[in-house]
Amino acid sequence: MNRVIDLRSDTVTRPSPGMRDAMHRAEVGDDLMREDPTVRALEEASAEAMGKEDGLFVPSGTMANVVALLTHCQRGDEALAGSESHILHHEGMGAVVLGGLFVRSVQNDALGRIDPVEVQARLRPAWPRTAVVCLENTQNRCGGAAIPASDMRAVADVAHAAGAQVHVDGARIFNAAISLETDVRTLVVSADTVGFCFSKGLGAPVGSVLTGSREFIERAWFNRRLLGGSMRQSGVLAAAALWALEHNVxxxxxxxxxxxxxxxxxxxxxxxxxxxxxxxxxxxxxxLNGVDGNDFRARLRDEGVLCSGTAPERIRMACHLDVTAQDIDAAIDKIARVLEAMPAAS
Ligand SMILES: Cc1ncc(COP(=O)(O)O)c(C=O)c1O
Structure with a gap:
């Protein structure tokens, strides 16, 4: 049986032997009683990495965003988010459903950026008040675009001037920093809160950390509880994330x-x-142009290459730590073969 090359997402990675060993050895306690030393170590290391005061371990990137929005906003407040953001497209509007807040969209351009002038035009001081502006980096649906610190700063400046806070959905923030050849702290310096994921390119099985001021994280702790996201001996999971932070960035x-x-x-x-x-x-x-996207995916799957996408003809392939350079060579050959054999779409 040929090796399956799974390019659907960077979330499909499996914990490596070193990571599993770290999980096995993890010192644990009841984290809801604030007694898990490994979770605490992860939260501190994550806050340090982002240049923020404190961190909160949550089960997923989605929960990091929902907790962030619930903590930034009162009922009736507004959040702004990019038109192509994960918050708008892929989170079931959880913060809206649960928090009685509203998320308004601001156009993402082809490079994933949002225009500070447009943000300024949408910011409202009161009734409804714009409490938070959300940025995403890398910007998943815009080709995994890495948004430079200067673009983030320009949006943050107009938000702060209007009294709004800035949250970064940094599910893949280390990818952005590495792509831009910048330090991650520098990249997020203008943000008040940053959430980032360990379960994507960093290769851990579960988990994200939301970072921000000590006061913000204390309030966020209650919102995580509200959502059922408080865990017990979660140091087993935090150990995997700590290992990822050290070895997989x-x-x-x-x-x-x-x-x-x-x-x-x-x-x-x-x-x-x-x-x-x-x-x-x-x-x-x-x-894809002139061929059927679903047919393409099915034919490629038969060749042992899996991909995903945001529409039948819009294909996404994610490179990650369980895909080698040789796998990419093999995938290129197979994609070429499939495309050459495709019938024209009717
Ligand atoms: C940009 C972005 N934010 C948030 C998330 C949510 O992460 P999770 O799947 O851990 O809930 C994802 C997931 O792919 C993402 O791409």
Whole structure:
């Protein structure tokens, strides 16, 4: 049986032997009683990495965003988020449903940025009050675009001037920092809160940390409880995340190199529309023209290559630590073979 090359997401990675060993050895306690030393170590290390005062371990990136919005906003408040953001498209509007708040959208451009002038026009001082502006980095649906610190700062400045806070959905913030060749703290310095995931490119099985001021995290602690996100001997999970922080950050550059090579090759293939220069990080997006997207995915799956996408013809391939450079070579050959054999869409 040929090896399956799973490019659907960077969430499909399995914990490595070193990570499993760290989980096995983890010192644990009841985290709801604030007695798990490994969770506490992870929260402190995460806060330090982001240059914030404190952190809160949560089960998922979605919960990091929902807790952040519930903590930033009162009922009746407004949040602003990019039109292509994960918060708007993929979180079931949890913060809206649970928090009695409203999320308004601001257009993301092709490079994933939002325009500070447009943000300024939407900010409202009262009734409804815009409590928080959300940025995403990397910007998943915009090709995994890495948003430079200067663009984040420009939006943060107008938000802060109007009395609003800034939250960064940094599910893949280390990918952004590595792509931009900048320190992650510098990248998020203008943000009040940052959530980031261990379960994506960093290769841990579960978990995200929300970081911010000590006062904010204390209030967030109650919202995590409200959502049922408080855990008990979660040091077993935190140990995996700590191991990832130590061993799997720098190697994200390998995923980016694989993604660039995949993008450059796919861009030359028939029926593909894409600008390979738009591949900033580990995600490769392209649009199929003149062939059926579902048929393409099925044929590629039969060849042992899995992909995902945001629409039938909009294909996404994610490079990650369980995909080697040789896997990418094999995937390129198979994608080319499938595309050459595809019948024209009727
Ligand atoms: C940008 C972004 N934010 C948040 C999330 C949510 O993370 P989780 O799947 O851990 O809830 C994802 C998941 O892919 C994401 O891509």
């Amino acid at each position: 720098e190697r994200l550059a390998e995923d980016h190199a694989n993604a660039r090579r995949l993008a450059a090759a796919v861009a030359e293939m028939p029926h593909v529309e894409m600008d390979p220069a738009g591949t900033d990080s580990n995600l490769v997006f392209f649009t």
